[in-house]
Amino acid sequence: MNVTNTIEAVRAMRWQNPTATWGLVPTMGYLHEGHISLVRRARAENDFVAATIYVNPAQFAPTEDLSSYPRDLARDLALLQDAGADLVFTPDNALMYPAGFQTFVTVEGVTAVLEGAARPTHFRGVTTIVAKLFNIVQPTRAYFGQKDFQQTVVTRRMIADLNFNLEFIVCPTVREADGLALSSRNTYLTPPQRAAATVLSRALAQGIVLLNAGERDGDALRQAMTAVIAAEPLARLDYLSAADPLTLAELAQVGEMALLSTAVFVGKTRLIDNMPWPSLTAVTGGQ
Amino acid sequence: MNVTNTIEAVRAMRWQNPTATWGLVPTMGYLHEGHISLVRRARAENDFVAATIYVNPAQFAPTEDLSSYPRDLARDLALLQDAGADLVFTPDNALMYPAGFQTFVTVEGVTAVLEGAARPTHFRGVTTIVAKLFNIVQPTRAYFGQKDFQQTVVTRRMIADLNFNLEFIVCPTVREADGLALSSRNTYLTPPQRAAATVLSRALAQGIVLLNAGERDGDALRQAMTAVIAAEPLARLDYLSAADPLTLAELAQVGEMALLSTAVFVGKTRLIDNMPWPSLTAVTGGQ
Numbered sequence: 301m302n303v304t305n306t307i308e309a310v311r312a313m314r315w316q317n318p319t320a321t322w323g324l325v326p327t328m329g330y331l332h333e334g335h336i337s338l339v340r341r342a343r344a345e346n347d348f349v350a351a352t353i354y355v356n357p358a359q360f361a362p363t364e365d366l367s368s369y370p371r372d373l374a375r376d377l378a379l380l381q382d383a384g385a386d387l388v389f390t391p392d393n394a395l396m397y398p399a400g401f402q403t404f405v406t407v408e409g410v411t412a413v414l415e416g417a418a419r420p421t422h423f424r425g426v427t428t429i430v431a432k433l434f435n436i437v438q439p440t441r442a443y444f445g446q447k448d449f450q451q452t453v454v455t456r457r458m459i460a461d462l463n464f465n466l467e468f469i470v471c472p473t474v475r476e477a478d479g480l481a482l483s484s485r486n487t488y489l490t491p492p493q494r495a496a497a498t499v500l501s502r503a504l505a506q507g508i509v510l511l512n513a514g515e516r517d518g519d520a521l522r523q524a525m526t527a528v529i530a531a532e533p534l535a536r537l538d539y540l541s542a543a544d545p546l547t548l549a550e551l552a553q554v555g556e557m558a559l560l561s562t563a564v565f566v567g568k569t570r571l572i573d574n575m576p577w578p579s580l581t582a583v584t585g586g587q
Numbered sequence: 588m589n590v591t592n593t594i595e596a597v598r599a600m601r602w603q604n605p606t607a608t609w610g611l612v613p614t615m616g617y618l619h620e621g622h623i624s625l626v627r628r629a630r631a632e633n634d635f636v637a638a639t640i641y642v643n644p645a646q647f648a649p650t651e652d653l654s655s656y657p658r659d660l661a662r663d664l665a666l667l668q669d670a671g672a673d674l675v676f677t678p679d680n681a682l683m684y685p686a687g688f689q690t691f692v693t694v695e696g697v698t699a700v701l702e703g704a705a706r707p708t709h710f711r712g713v714t715t716i717v718a719k720l721f722n723i724v725q726p727t728r729a730y731f732g733q734k735d736f737q738q739t740v741v742t743r744r745m746i747a748d749l750n751f752n753l754e755f756i757v758c759p760t761v762r763e764a765d766g767l768a769l770s771s772r773n774t775y776l777t778p779p780q781r782a783a784a785t786v787l788s789r790a791l792a793q794g795i796v797l798l799n800a801g802e803r804d805g806d807a808l809r810q811a812m813t814a815v816i817a818a819e820p821l822a823r824l825d826y827l828s829a830a831d832p833l834t835l836a837e838l839a840q841v842g843e844m845a846l847l848s849t850a851v852f853v854g855k856t857r858l859i860d861n862m863p864w865p866s867l868t869a870v871t872g873g874q
Contacts, residue, residue, distance in 0.1 A: 402697070403745050405690065406692075428749075435750040457690060462715075462718050463594065465598065
């Protein structure tokens with residue numbers, strides 16, 4: 301496994317064999333089984349696998365946890381090696397945002413709601429760095445986790461609109477045994493907060509139960525899920541949504557599919573989770 | 588020469604031999620010798636040459652000349668064939684901006700002045716379509732004309748900031764014998780307007796004469812060039828600039844290099860021109 305912090309080294313390895321296929325797994329490091337599941341799928345589907353580790357300042361607001369975001373490069377590299385990565389790109393800020401940097405990729409529409417409403421500059425930071433990483437690695441396929449569902453919608457939109465020449469693959473959220481979605485930010489939680497954090501998946505699962513039982517009223521679904529979160533003293537709701545999985549517009553009535561999603565503060569830690577209905581493959585068109 | 592309006596056909600030809608080099612010449616059609624000089628240089632430097640012909644609505648304001656912009660596809664294709672192009676991509680609006688399109692590439696800073704100040708949404712349209720064409724063709728080298736100098740500054744900035752994997756080459760402005768820079772929009776001019784249109788190159792040349800004679804005061808240069816344009820009854824000045832060629836900021840004092848540029852209305856036709864000093868290669872770093 302090659303580890304490099306230069307674009308030249310990435311391109312030299314990428315283009316050594318121009319006909320080889322490459323899978324890309326972009327990460328902010330502090331890897332967990334969710335990330336590793338992406339690397340494994342990329343490993344199975346491509347000749348070579350590149351991962352990137354970069355905590356992208358452009359997707360954090362000044363009030364957010366950029367400085368405290370967890371980092372452990374040695375552990376990350378060991379996990380990536382075990383999972384079969386061939387190349388790990390670990391750029392620094394001076395390489396990604398040199399003096400004079402002034403170009404941004406912006407997706408409108410689907411970035412206006414949910415995470416985009418809560419974090420106004422977040423997605424501009426995401427799409428800009430993802431465009432840069434796509435251009436640096438030029439992968440055949442890119443692998444993203446369902447956990448950041450809106451990010452997958454925004455990225456898919458960017459890929460289509462800007463004609464990036466790659467296949468976009470969304471992999472299912474990996475969860476702890478009690479339902480908590482894996483997240484690097486789970487490490488911020490105290491033991492009581494960790495116990496309370498299952499409230500996100502419990503609320504969403506309640507929504508899925510109601511959908512499966514025939515409930516189609518958007519407000520009824522949102523109210524039922526909100527009630528689950530309100531019953532958890534350590535949790536404070538940021539948003540709760542039952543939306544169209546393509547446009548992310550809130551649904552008055554659920555039709556053939558829906559995305560249930562929520563953001564919740566547990567202490568100072570902001571956690572997100574989502575559940576697509578009837579299934580991930582149904583709402584992402586089989587990818 | 589292959590002519591196609593589908594992305595699939597472009598990619599099939601582009602990647603038939605993955606190690607071949609490709610030059611890209613993006614155009615809005617109605618080709619003149621300026622465009623053809625780009626194709627010839629691309630022909631000399633690459634295994635294959637792709638040209639694109641697309642009048643991009645996103646770079647026109649509602650008040651501008653999108654509907655009347657001259658078009659002659661048959662003539663353009665004959666010229667491209669003569670110049671040695673291998674592939675011509677002629678997409679339509681439904682392919683470039685399908686329903687739901689909502690992604691834009693924006694360069695800040697250098698787009699705020701000159702053409703960007705006069706045409707506020709122009710460069711967002713340019714950078715978005717250029718990013719799309721780069722991703723569709725994935726050229727080894729891209730060729731742009733110096734005539735749209737600010738466009739070359741903005742595009743170079745986008746390429747660097749978003750890490751597009753290509754070489755960017757700016758070719759000198761081609762002029763008529765009397766100094767008028769070639770432009771598809773010159774066809775709008777009546778004979779008296781055509782005669783008056785030499786005022787742009789005459790004004791800029793006066794600035795170069797003064798620079799060569801030792802004048803370094805920005806205001807003195809701008810005033811001398813403005814006086815040339817004011818003396819032409821059929822011309823109405825839009826802007827006149829003596830700027831840093833990298834940042835496009837107006838210069839109080841000229842140092843090692845400058846970009847002299849102007850936009851002038853001749854009748855209803857808006858013409859632009861520029862002259863770099865001491866030379867194009869000096870101000871573009873040798874490209």
